[in-house]
Amino acid sequence: MPSDDFWKGFGSASLLRAVADALTALPQPSERIAVALSGGTDSAMLAVHAAILARRRKLTLHCFHVHHGLQEPAAQWQAHVHDLAHWLQIPCHSMLVRVDMSAGVGMEAAARDARYEALRSMAVQTDVEHILLAHHRNDQAETVMLRLLRGSGPTGLAAMAPTMKRHGMTYLRPWLDIDRVAILEQASQFFTVSGWAPVDDPSNVNDKYTRAAVRERLVPALNERWPGWQRNVVRHARQSAQVQEVLDEVAAQDFAGLSPTDNAGSFALAGWRQLSQARQALVLRYWLALHGLRMPTDARLQDVMRQLRGLHAMGHDRQMQVKHGAVWIRCVQGRVLLDIDPTGPVFLSTENSNVEKR
Incomplete structure (x- = not known):
């Protein structure tokens, strides 16, 4: 269990401030929030920083985990996520979903649709209306590239919005201007404190999936030729928005x-x-x-x-x-x-x- 020193001193000031700013910007203050927690580095660190902020502001925080059943170790990931939530002393909820491929939209889109429906269902069960998502600057840059390659048009290049309404729920992406390097640094420090390490989803580097192909093939070339390109692309997304x-x-x-x-x-x-x-x-x-x-x-x-x-x-x-x-x-x-x-x-x-x- 975390010590008093952890609650007082752990966490990145910029990551905490970004979450706090996202909550402050809501039209109506929210005392009940949730984090979509896959168990990966990004969502885990969002859960950690949200837990710190919730403790300071006396907010009720939940973690929502979606079990897609698409990977063999998914059951172990579910248990691992609950271990993190237990360590942070916050409730965690899981939902098993069936990914419907009958619509012909592809595995990634079908899994995303199932995930949002599961998050909505868990939010209804727990009386939560605001859900935090851990997308960051690198994710946003990848999304813009994907939209460009798919011919989504000028408005589609707005990519992910900091705030999104979907099926009555409000989703917040407080870290869209945060580089992933800062998140990885926090994950390393958190492992030293807690011994808990994020799960590694092999689909994130399997280039049979479109986003992973962009990440594994295109992004390294862009990083080598145009360092810092993500910042420029994310600025383009804001202008498109x-x-x-x-x-x-x-x-x-x-x-x-x-x-x-x-x-x-x-x-x-x-x-x-x-x-x-x-x-x-x-x-x-x-x-x-x-x-x-x-x-x-x-x-x-x-x-x-x-x-x-x-x-x-x-x-x-x-x-x-x-x-x-x-x-x-x-x-x-x-x-x-x-x-x-x-x-x-x-x-x-x-x-x-x-x-x-x-």
């Missing part, structure tokens, strides 16, 4: 004219078809983002738009349905709507025995 904000304002105005304010789940097909093609695309992306859904590829978006334009104005000639992640995009009686896939993860609630259960 500003462009996105302006376009979102336009899309919000257009969408408001297509949907009653109490029913953002659907919009009028006839009104949508009166917009220019560029604004039609903006409305569709805005609508999907409004519901916390991932952005479609350009090819998928164009296909959805083509099908919508091919429908009868009132949507009576045939029933349209396009699978997008865990939802279906449908058109019924002249309104384009989302139909949620009822398949969900299995909840395995576990807490440290030294913490009173709710």
Whole structure:
């Protein structure tokens, strides 16, 4: 168990300040927060620094671990994560999920969708609305590169936002301006204090996965030729986010004219078809983002738009349905709507025995 000296003196001032600033920036103060804890270096150090901050500010902190079952040692990772939470004296919850590959979105995207649904479920169980994610500057730079290679367009290059709404939850990424070197330094110091070491997920360096391929093949070449390139790319992401904000304002105005304010789940097909093609695309992306859904590829978006334009104005000639992640995009009686896939993860609630259960 940590000593009083640990709680008083451990932790990076810049990492702690970044977490504190993210919480302070919330419109409404939050006294119950959670950390998405995979057991890797980044999320573990976020849990450590969040625990220190929670103790100082008298906040209630939970750890959420998602067990994908995709790696053979996943069960050991789950136990290892709970060991860390036990050492930090905070409750930890785990959820076993089934990664649904039927949508044809690829393993990485399917696992990400399952992970966010699991985090939402655990948050509901524990009455938490704000979840901390450990993405850092290097992750952000990789994401921009991936978006660029996938042809995501200028707004897609905004990459990950510091604050994100998804299915009623608020996700905070306080370390997007933090270089991973600082996190690794803290992990080394924490091992000296606690004897706890992060897990090593082999998929992070397996270049059959797209992000790992960028990390293992492209990033080393960029590091050698353009040292510090991540900082420039992350600045580009911030500028793209500003462009996105302006376009979102336009899309919000257009969408408001297509949907009653109490029913953002659907919009009028006839009104949508009166917009220019560029604004039609903006409305569709805005609508999907409004519901916390991932952005479609350009090819998928164009296909959805083509099908919508091919429908009868009132949507009576045939029933349209396009699978997008865990939802279906449908058109019924002249309104384009989302139909949620009822398949969900299995909840395995576990807490440290030294913490009173709710």
